[in-house]
Amino acid sequence: MKQIVGVADMKVSNKTEESIITYSLGSCIGLVVYDPVVKVGGILHYMLPESSIDTEKAAARPYMFADSGIPRLFKTAYALGAVKHRMMVYVAGGAEILDQGGFFNIGKRNYMALKKLFFKNNVIIHKQDVGGNTNRTVRLEIATGEIYVKTSGAKEVKI
Amino acid sequence: MTSLRLLMKEIQNLKPIPAVVTQLLSAVDSPGSSMEDIANVIQYDPAITASLLKTCNCAYFGLKVPAESIKDAVNMLGIDQVTELALIKSGAQALSGRHQGYGLEQGEMWKYSVSSAMITKIVAAKLGLKNKNTLFTSALIKDIGKIVLEKHVADASEKITHLVKNKKYSFQEAEKKVLGIDHAELGAMIAKIWKFSPRMIKIIRHHHLADESRVSDREIAAIYLGDCICMMMGSGVGADGLAYRFKDQAMKSLGVTATDILMMIAEFGINLQKVDAFLQMA
Numbered sequence A: 001m002k003q004i005v006g007v008a009d010m011k012v013s014n015k016t017e018e019s020i021i022t023y024s025l026g027s028c029i030g031l032v033v034y035d036p037v038v039k040v041g042g043i044l045h046y047m048l049p050e051s052s053i054d055t056e057k058a059a060a061r062p063y064m065f066a067d068s069g070i071p072r073l074f075k076t077a078y079a080l081g082a083v084k085h086r087m088m089v090y091v092a093g094g095a096e097i098l099d100q101g102g103f104f105n106i107g108k109r110n111y112m113a114l115k116k117l118f119f120k121n122n123v124i125i126h127k128q129d130v131g132g133n134t135n136r137t138v139r140l141e142i143a144t145g146e147i148y149v150k151t152s153g154a155k156e157v158k159i
Numbered sequence B: 001m002t003s004l005r006l007l008m009k010e011i012q013n014l015k016p017i018p019a020v021v022t023q024l025l026s027a028v029d030s031p032g033s034s035m036e037d038i039a040n041v042i043q044y045d046p047a048i049t050a051s052l053l054k055t056c057n058c059a060y061f062g063l064k065v066p067a068e069s070i071k072d073a074v075n076m077l078g079i080d081q082v083t084e085l086a087l088i089k090s091g092a093q094a095l096s097g098r099h100q101g102y103g104l105e106q107g108e109m110w111k112y113s114v115s116s117a118m119i120t121k122i123v124a125a126k127l128g129l130k131n132k133n134t135l136f137t138s139a140l141i142k143d144i145g146k147i148v149l150e151k152h153v154a155d156a157s158e159k160i161t162h163l164v165k166n167k168k169y170s171f172q173e174a175e176k177k178v179l180g181i182d183h184a185e186l187g188a189m190i191a192k193i194w195k196f197s198p199r200m201i202k203i204i205r206h207h208h209l210a211d212e213s214r215v216s217d218r219e220i221a222a223i224y225l226g227d228c229i230c231m232m233m234g235s236g237v238g239a240d241g242l243a244y245r246f247k248d249q250a251m252k253s254l255g256v257t258a259t260d261i262l263m264m265i266a267e268f269g270i271n272l273q274k275v276d277a278f279l280q281m282a
Helices: A055-060 A066-079 A106-120 B004-013 B019-028 B035-043 B046-056 B070-077 B079-095 B108-127 B132-141 B145-155 B157-166 B171-179 B183-193 B198-205 B212-216 B218-233 B248-254 B258-270 B272-279
Strands: A002-005 A009-013 A019-025 A029-035 A040-046 A088-093 A127-130 A136-141 A147-151
Touching: A002 A009, A002 A040, A009 A019, A009 A066, A019 A029, A019 A040, A029 A066, A029 A106, A029 A136, A040 A066, A040 A136, A055 B258, A066 A106, A088 A106, A088 A136, A106 B258, B004 B145, B004 B183, B019 B035, B019 B079, B019 B132, B035 B046, B035 B070, B035 B079, B046 B070, B046 B079, B070 B079, B079 B108, B079 B132, B079 B272, B108 B132, B108 B218, B108 B258, B108 B272, B132 B198, B132 B218, B145 B157, B145 B171, B145 B183, B157 B171, B171 B183, B183 B198, B198 B218, B212 B218, B212 B248, B218 B248, B218 B258, B258 B272
Parallel strands: A002 A019, A088 A127
Antiparallel strands: A009 A040, A019 A136, A029 A040, A029 A088, A136 A147
């Protein structure tokens, strides 16, 4: 069964018959976590770096922001038995429009918000496919922890 | 190079956008029109009326009493909402479908178009722009040129991809270099044949701001910004990806900061359910 993670959304599962997928990450980030021992994994699809720009919206849609969504992804995985030091972490997305520099580079700002949070909490990224000008779709198989990435017009690739 | 005669022939074979769109646009953007005038334009198109009432009565809009006529819908949801729904339903006929030349599966271009129109509405509100229905519709159909160009893009995909990946061309620049025309130019030609207003033709022609002298036109710049935000959001983005140019100059001209853009994205994020409700109309 396929669990679909929408935009500003998150899904975590321990059902080995399931796969979790999130479509069309442009400048948004798809954060994938997986604990191979208990076979618990999840994906968060967030749109923006920091919830401080609109706390009311963050309360209504916490998965819209890196700083309110990422802790929830980890905590939900822990609740299903995942353990931090065993977790594999994969990051995709954060694409940018050509010549989109400085503060206007939302993709890079989304990625930097995640890096800042990971640095503070000693989380290591195992693999990533970020930046560039393509949009990406990411899929996680709960039974195996295998991750697949697809860009528009190209075939899905296992990473 | 693609021959202009061949492209013109392909445009003639396109199923035209319903006449109700042009009638509706001239009614809504004319200061003398009443709600009744607008309801009258819509209700003479039975397919759009039926589909619009079905959407008005869906759970998202939460009407306590079902709308049974366009006049009911206008009274309950307001003229802006009903106009948007009618424009969306009309546009769906032209833009839904699969567009493989741009790597777009069934319905993806339509999803992008609806999202882009929704974002442009947010941009227009932030900038206090007036012609909101023209802007909404322009954003909705600005990529119409892709419908005709996609076959030629598919045939030349290797050359176009090479220019984008290795020669730092934007996708639009690569279309122009390889095919002799890009999707914005072709879209403007289609809009002209469909008898859209000169204003809309101009907006479609310049929606990527390839000609920087258009930056000072706030409506074109608003459509451009809406398109950039939509690309960043990724939904319905094809093989051309985000390979278009970002113009700081347009942001300066509009007086838009990076924080403003973050807030507009958040506003769109809160309204994602509305996009889904709209998409179900197609």
